[in-house]
Amino acid sequence: MRYFGFKWTQRSSLALEPTTSQSTSCKIRAAKMAVLRLRALVLAVCLVCFYAPAPSWAAAGDFLRCLSASVPSQLLFTPGSPSFSSVLVSSIRNPKFLTPGTVRPLCIVTPTNASHVQAAVLCGRRHGVRVRVRSGGHDYEGLSFRSVQPEAFAVVDLANLRSVRVNRASATAWVDSGATVGELYHAVAKASGDRLAFPAGLCPTIGIGGHFSGGGFGLLQRKYGIAVDHVIDAVLVDAQGRFLDKKAMGREVFWAIRGGGGESFGIVLSWRVRLVPVPPKVTTFIVPVSVNDGAVDVLTKWQEIGPALPETCSSGWWSRTGWPPSSPCTSARATRSSR
Numbered sequence: 001m002r003y004f005g006f007k008w009t010q011r012s013s014l015a016l017e018p019t020t021s022q023s024t025s026c027k028i029r030a031a032k033m034a035v036l037r038l039r040a041l042v043l044a045v046c047l048v049c050f051y052a053p054a055p056s057w058a059a060a061g062d063f064l065r066c067l068s069a070s071v072p073s074q075l076l077f078t079p080g081s082p083s084f085s086s087v088l089v090s091s092i093r094n095p096k097f098l099t100p101g102t103v104r105p106l107c108i109v110t111p112t113n114a115s116h117v118q119a120a121v122l123c124g125r126r127h128g129v130r131v132r133v134r135s136g137g138h139d140y141e142g143l144s145f146r147s148v149q150p151e152a153f154a155v156v157d158l159a160n161l162r163s164v165r166v167n168r169a170s171a172t173a174w175v176d177s178g179a180t181v182g183e184l185y186h187a188v189a190k191a192s193g194d195r196l197a198f199p200a201g202l203c204p205t206i207g208i209g210g211h212f213s214g215g216g217f218g219l220l221q222r223k224y225g226i227a228v229d230h231v232i233d234a235v236l237v238d239a240q241g242r243f244l245d246k247k248a249m250g251r252e253v254f255w256a257i258r259g260g261g262g263e264s265f266g267i268v269l270s271w272r273v274r275l276v277p278v279p280p281k282v283t284t285f286i287v288p289v290s291v292n293d294g295a296v297d298v299l300t301k302w303q304e305i306g307p308a309l310p311e312t313c314s315s316g317w318w319s320r321t322g323w324p325p326s327s328p329c330t331s332a333r334a335t336r337s338s339r
C-alpha cells in the first residue's frame with residue numbers, strides 16, 4: 001500500500017498538496033491495487049499448490065544407478081535404448097496414449113525374477129521415484145505406463161513373469177501376474193484335459209495382475225462368481241520391499257488386494273487360484289440383430305428371460321457399429337507375443 005501511495009505522490013508531483021478529490025481517487029486507486037496484489041498472491045499460491053515440479057533428474061540418475069546394481073542391464077530400458085519405444089507400446093491397448101504428449105517413464109524394468117521387482121520398489125523409495133506396475137496394460141486410463149502430469153516415474157513391466165503352474169490333483173494353480181487370462185485358461189484346460197477352468201474375464205489378453213486387482217468378472221460368473229472369489233493365496237512385494245504371502249500380509253491386506261484396486265497395496269507377483277469343474281463341451285452362439293431388425297425388442301426380451309436361465313448358461317449383449325468386430329484383444333495379443 002505504501003509503495004503504491006508513494007508512486008502516486010511521485011506522479012502527482014505537479015500538485016504540492018493533493019486536493020480532496022485527488023485524495024479520494026488516490027484511496028480508490030490504492031484499494032484497486034491492493035485487490036490486484038491480493039489476486040496475484042492467490043494466483044501465486046495456486047501455482048505453488050498445483051504446479052507439478054519438473055522431474056528431479058538428479059534423483060532419476062541415482063535411481064537408475066541403484067537399479068543397475070541389482071537388475072541386469074538388458075532388462076532396463078531408458079529412452080535412449082533402441083528398444084525403449086517398442087517395449088513401452090508392446091501392451092498399450094488405447095492408441096490415444098501413443099501420442100507424443102503422453103508422459104513417458106524415465107525407464108522400464110522388465111524383471112525376470114522377483115528380486116528385480118523388489119529392487120525397483122526399494123530404489124524407487126530410496127530416491128523418490130514413483131514406480132508403476134504393468135501386467136497386461138489394459139488399464140482404461142493407461143496409468144500402468146503413463147503419468148497424467150510431468151513426473152519422474154518408472155514402469156515395472158511384468159511381461160516376463162508369466163508362468164502358470166497347474167496342479168490337477170488339488171484343482172489349483174499358481175499364476176504369475178504377467179500372464180494373460182487367455183494363457184491361464186489355456187494352461188488349465190491343457191493340464192486338466194478340458195475338465196477344469198477358471199472364472200475370469202472375456203478378453204484373453206487382459207493381464208492377471210490388473211484383472212485380479214479389480215475383481216474380474218466373466219462368462220462363468222453366474223455359476224462360480226468372479227475371479228477373486230477363487231484366489232486362495234498370493235505373493236506380494238510391499239512398499240518396504242518385503243515378500244509377503246497370504247499369512248504374512250494378514251487378512252486385511254489379503255482382502256484388499258483382491259479387488260481393492262491395482263497398485264494400491266504393492267506389486268502382486270503371483271496368485272494361487274482354485275479351479276472349477278466344467279463339462280468337456282461348451283455350446284456357444286451369437287445372434288446378430290440390427291436395430292432395423294428389431295434389436296430393441298430382442299434386448300427387452302433378453303432382459304426378461306436372462307435372469308431365469310440356468311446358472312450354467314451365460315449370455316451377454318454387445319452393442320456395436322459394423323461387423324465383424326475389430327477386437328483390441330486379438331491385435332494386442334499379436335503385439336505382445338512378438339516381444
Ligand SMILES: Cc1cc2nc3c(=O)[nH]c(=O)nc-3n(C[C@H](O)[C@H](O)[C@H](O)COP(=O)(O)OP(=O)(O)OC[C@H]3O[C@@H](n4cnc5c(N)ncnc54)[C@H](O)[C@@H]3O)c2cc1C
Nearest residue numbers: 135136137138139144201202207209210211217262263268
Ligand atoms: C479390451 C478390454 C476387455 C476387458 N474385459 C474385461 C472383462 O471381461 N472382465 C473384467 O472384469 N474386466 C475387463 N476389462 C477390464 C480389465 O480387467 C482391467 O482394465 C484390468 O485392470 C486390466 O489389467 P491389466 O493387467 O491388463 O492392466 P494393467 O494396465 O497392466 O494394470 C491395470 C492396473 O492394475 C495395476 N497392476 C497391474 N499389475 C499389477 C500387479 N501385479 N500388482 C498390483 N497392481 C497391478 C496397474 O498399475 C494399473 O493400475 C477389460 C479391459 C479391456 C481394455
